[in-house]
Amino acid sequence: MRLSHAEFTAMNHPLRRFVQKHLEFRNFQTLGLVDKQRNIMEIGCGSGYGAVLLSTLQPKTYLGIDLMPEQIALAGKWHLPGCEFKTMDASDMADIPSGSKDIIVIFGILHHIPAWRNVLSECRRVLACGGRLFAEEPDGNIVRCFDKLFHWRHPNADFSLEAFEREMLRCGFEIVQKRKFAGFGTYAARLPQ
Numbered sequence: 001m002r003l004s005h006a007e008f009t010a011m012n013h014p015l016r017r018f019v020q021k022h023l024e025f026r027n028f029q030t031l032g033l034v035d036k037q038r039n040i041m042e043i044g045c046g047s048g049y050g051a052v053l054l055s056t057l058q059p060k061t062y063l064g065i066d067l068m069p070e071q072i073a074l075a076g077k078w079h080l081p082g083c084e085f086k087t088m089d090a091s092d093m094a095d096i097p098s099g100s101k102d103i104i105v106i107f108g109i110l111h112h113i114p115a116w117r118n119v120l121s122e123c124r125r126v127l128a129c130g131g132r133l134f135a136e137e138p139d140g141n142i143v144r145c146f147d148k149l150f151h152w153r154h155p156n157a158d159f160s161l162e163a164f165e166r167e168m169l170r171c172g173f174e175i176v177q178k179r180k181f182a183g184f185g186t187y188a189a190r191l192p193q
């Protein structure tokens with residue numbers, strides 16, 4: 001879904017970048033997101049701060065996709081060498097060749113997408129054998145709580161961490177590590193070799 005004005009403003013606030021860098025990215029690193037020279041794709045890259053963090057891994061390639069052209073335009077303003085950004089709906093990534101990515105990173109996106117299960121199937125398709133998925137998401141009750149407090153107006157995406165874990169397994173991912181804290185889950189998952 002497109003972000004509401006309130007959430008768009010919050011997602012592009014310096015405080016959001018602080019959390020993304022010092023909590024979420026650091027958490028991913030401790031779960032094994034440390035490899036250099038990989039083909040990385042970020043789903044729901046927003047205004048590109050995730051790309052700033054991921055480019056410290058010196059990826060072989062980086063592709064960030066997002067539904068909102070406004071976010072993609074902001075992402076381009078970082079002028080990150082070798083980073084490509086595209087407007088695309090993550091539930092249909094037909095333009096991305098199968099098996100072409102080593103690592104997919106998701107900073108809090110699936111709970112925005114009613115067809116989030118299709119996104120996971122697409123992740124399975126575009127990842128190479130042994131490819132890895134790093135994802136951070138809030139549980140469904142946290143999303144509802146944020147909507148009550150801040151009027152962010154998420155869609156009824158039928159999303160919960162429990163359903164997410166089930167769906168990863170159904171798609172053939174092995175959940176290598178997970179961490180849950182204060183209603184947020186951080187995951188490192190892998191496809192078979």
Ligand SMILES: C[S@@+](CC[C@H](N)C(=O)[O-])C[C@H]1O[C@@H](n2cnc3c(N)ncnc32)[C@H](O)[C@@H]1O
Binds near residue numbers: 016046109
């Ligand atoms: C909560 S924001 C997070 C942005 C950024 N990853 C961050 O952590 O600050 C969710 C992002 O997902 C994008 N999004 C929502 N639905 C999408 C879809 N179906 N396909 C791709 N991106 C989507 C939104 O446009 C938005 O930029």
